[in-house]
Amino acid sequence: MILSIHQFERRPLLDSSSVDAFLANRTFPIIEGLHATFVFRGEAERVNLRHWVYGLPAEQPFKRILGTDLWFLVIDLPKRSRVEYKLEVVRGGNGQWQLDPLNPRIAHDPFGANSVCQGDGYEPPEWTEPDPDARQGQLVDAMLPNTPWGQSRPLTLYLPARYRETRRYPLLVVHDGGDYLRYARLKTVLDNLIHRLEVQPVIVALTHPKDRLVEYPNDPRHAAFIVEHVLPFVESRFPLYKVPAARCLMGASFGGVAALSTAWRNPGVFGRLLLQSGSFAFTDIGEQKRGPAFNQVVRFMNEFRENPGRPSDKVYVSCGTYESLIYENRSMVPFLQSTGMEVRYDEARDGHNWENWRDRLQVGLSWLFPGPLWMVYE
Amino acid sequence: MTQATLPPSTPSDDTPPRVLLGPQRTIITAPAELDRFGDTGRVAVITAGWQEREAEDDDLAEALGGRTLNLRLHARCEVVFAQDRELFAAHRKRQDRLRQMQELYNVRLDHALGAALALSQRSEPPEVLAPELDAAVDAIRTIDDGHLARIQEVHADFQHRVKPDERPALTRQREELCRLVQQCTAVAVAGGHVSTLLNRMRLLDMTACLRGRPIVAWSAGAMVMTERVILFHDRPPEGPGNSELLDAGLGLVPGVVALPHATLRLRTDDLRRMSLKSRRHSPAACVILDGGDGVTWHQGRLTARPQTRVIRRDGHMVHVDSWLRGDVPWDAQGGTTA
Structure with a gap:
């Protein structure tokens, strides 16, 4: 197969109008089988692809087509890949990172936004889009006074559609709740999965950290906040099952470490864990090389690996194969299993980002809290 | 409607007809069935x-x-x-207990079903493999039977301790319902x-x-009418589950395992799983109840709507009428030793 961009390169006459014609009626990046062609048009000294795919060079230079202002780069992209990226456009010796102007697909995160390249076979799951038939749950704001940090802390509660005080619900505690709502569409996902009977109607406590890099890696104050403040608060106000099998801690990245360390400090409290791309960095020997933010993580993980106990009963772990943390997460699976916990592990060709975590929620939540789909025969 | 007699263990009686139907969302057959009465x-x-x-x-x-x-x-x-409120608390406690039992039963079931499915993929000579597979299916049946017996103990204990038949709030409703x-x-x-x-x-x-x-029941209603309520779904998002025994049904239609939405919910092309299902519940017939399907239990006889199928011992689905006609003897269809 000759790629479109190479067919274009071979034309005898390349001018501005032929570039216009090439760009018209195409979506970018161009996906042709296992090849992704990134394209940029404009004057520049250099153009680089900047991405977060561990295993590929972080900076990949575009090639300029002679006689035009059209730049391109072809990379191999396995099926069902999803890659977030930016373009670095160098002018006057200064590189500027920017969204891909030819690509309308954008993913947001706490640091801004990235362009999204969807490889062959990747489609955003339909349950991540608002479903007009799905009844909506409700978000309620609360404030927890006198937390272990000496301050009040906000808490957001999700109550499922058709919430009734005469029923009982499992509890899901979500770290970085605001980010999950904003960047992983958690409310839409919950509304849809509950509507589709795939996930039990669940009450969700969404926490909001002040300094997650300090609070999340095994900080005793964080564990006390969850167990001695969040849990009693919600269990005294809402009809919950109040058994370990109906309590789940969830988190991504450092939030995964927070979920694991909180359960580890409080065995027998949380029977379910949902850990997405956990920052489970550890060392077998020598110093860790991920930077100072990981010192406390590595200290915890090394201690946990030495003395894991049995922090929970059922653990869902997911990680993107394009993440630098893939090695740590893969190695966690047999280790967690060796403690006697039931473990399910999923990988996806994606990176360390919120839409990866969003896309894994259906399987993770339905495995931990299977909905009445099993029971309903209309 | 084709008629044939179920196994001799089923008593013949003069009870009114009981009709089990598939889902009524797109193919609505319940009114016609009621009119037949x-x-x-x-x-x-x-x-x-x-x-x-x-x-x-x-x-x-x-x-x-x-x-x-x-x-x-x-x-x-x-x-x-x-x-x-005392009844409510006792009821809720019983449901909690049953939920926990179901989870533990599933742990055992998972291993037993895994063993049977693994054996069914082996390629040893039939004379070596068949007895092992029979034993694996027996193990599943034993787990099901034990689970059901323990569930019934829980119900009996509830009956004994809580005495629902003597509680005015409940008996008032029961009497009114009967009226x-x-x-x-x-x-x-x-x-x-x-x-x-x-x-x-x-x-x-x-x-x-x-x-x-006379009763017409569809989907979950049909399941409840049978002797055992079997939950099943091979295509949930979290991956294929193990078909599990929930509880005894009301037992108003004997000898049938009702499988509503079966084509949607079951991987019917996976003959190993389908065969296991048939053998596990034998001698009861695993009846597919898709839209338009139905069976009627009346005077000790089972009759079927056209095209309604059962799962045969080998995992294939065959029309109930040909199955009941005795094209293959009951024992060979359902298996008596598995």
Whole structure:
């Protein structure tokens, strides 16, 4: 197969109008089988692809087509890949990172936004889009006074559609709740999965950290906040099952470490864990090389690996194969299993980002809290 | 309708017909089945499987010609629970216990089913492999039987300790329900949440009420009418689950495992899983109840709507009529040793 961009390169006459014609009626990046062609048009000294795919060079230079202002780069992209990226456009010796102007697909995160390249076979799951038939749950704001940090802390509660005080619900505690709502569409996902009977109607406590890099890696104050403040608060106000099998801690990245360390400090409290791309960095020997933010993580993980106990009963772990943390997460699976916990592990060709975590929620939540789909025969 | 006699263990009797149907969403057959009973009086309707939405039955009432009387079992139980908190607490405690038992049963079942499926993929000579596979299926049946026996112990203990038959809030509702059913010429039981439907029907002792009336039941309603309620779904998002025994049904239709939406929910092309299902529940017939399907139990005989199929011992689906005609003997179909 000759790629479109190479067919274009071979034309005898390349001018501005032929570039216009090439760009018209195409979506970018161009996906042709296992090849992704990134394209940029404009004057520049250099153009680089900047991405977060561990295993590929972080900076990949575009090639300029002679006689035009059209730049391109072809990379191999396995099926069902999803890659977030930016373009670095160098002018006057200064590189500027920017969204891909030819690509309308954008993913947001706490640091801004990235362009999204969807490889062959990747489609955003339909349950991540608002479903007009799905009844909506409700978000309620609360404030927890006198937390272990000496301050009040906000808490957001999700109550499922058709919430009734005469029923009982499992509890899901979500770290970085605001980010999950904003960047992983958690409310839409919950509304849809509950509507589709795939996930039990669940009450969700969404926490909001002040300094997650300090609070999340095994900080005793964080564990006390969850167990001695969040849990009693919600269990005294809402009809919950109040058994370990109906309590789940969830988190991504450092939030995964927070979920694991909180359960580890409080065995027998949380029977379910949902850990997405956990920052489970550890060392077998020598110093860790991920930077100072990981010192406390590595200290915890090394201690946990030495003395894991049995922090929970059922653990869902997911990680993107394009993440630098893939090695740590893969190695966690047999280790967690060796403690006697039931473990399910999923990988996806994606990176360390919120839409990866969003896309894994259906399987993770339905495995931990299977909905009445099993029971309903209309 | 083709007629044939089920195994001799099934007693012949003069009870009114009981019809089990597939889902009624697109192919609506329940009104015609009710018309077959000949009497056009009122139809008592049970929609407790719809839970809090049980009263939203306008479409159903219209489909049945507006002659329905919704028995509102779900709402009645809520009234009972509100009036008798001790009963409510005991009921909830029992449900918690059953839920825990179900989880533990599933742990055992997972291993037993895994063993049987693994054996079914082996390529040793049949004379070596078959006895091992038989034993693996036996192990599953033993787990099912043990689970059911323990569930029934829990129910018996509830009956003994809580004495629901002596609780005024409950007996008032039961008596009223029986009066209402007596005013109707037939009963229709809709689908929905099978566990809720079963619990509410059992708590209100509907079996006694329903015995003398023709019944048309579909989807979850059909499952509840049988002797064992089997949950199944090979395509949930979390991956194929293990078909599991939930509880005894009301036992109003013997010898049948009702599988509504089977083509949607089962991987019917996976003959190993299908075969295992057939052998596991033998001698009961695993009846596919897709839209338009149905079977009728009447006077000790099972008859089937055209195209309704059962799962054969080898995992293939065959029409009930050819199966009942005896093209293959019952023992060979269902297996008596598995």
